Amino acid sequence: MAKVNGMEWSTLTSELELVLAAFENDQILILQRRGTGRYVQLFVNRPGSLHIEASSNNYLTPEYVLTEQNEASLRALGWTPPSQGRAPNYSTDLKGPRATAQAAALTVRTLSEVLGTGSPADLEYDAFEAKGGPMTLPPLKLERMKRQSRT
16 A cells, blocks of 8 residues: 555554544544545444445535446445435444444545545544534544534
8 A cells, every 4th residue: 555654544544443443422533535525424323333424426526526436436345325315425334343443444445445545645634523522633643624614
């Protein structure tokens, strides 16, 4: 895997697994390919249970829409396609003792193999409580997104 700015994808996978293992209920992490709107969002809804979403064309601007190949790759990785009225993004739910490891691996594969992220240096993140309070994730050595008002 590519090494840029001292971080490899495998390092990001390990850091992400540590972060997710420490997450509590109703905490959200978004990893986004900078400037594109392409992202993976992870939501801990109870211990050992993660809901994960990957951006779909429902929210992407024309220059960053997913190709048919991208969409086929997402399905091949196990993502459930968006559906009218249920889920506007690709999604999956992971449960059990390996959920955080599986989520970290799926997130990194999705960002690097499907969403066109060249290296971890191309990512930015946001982390917050579902109620809106920001969180700091020291083990995650990525740039933080410019936070927009959630009103």
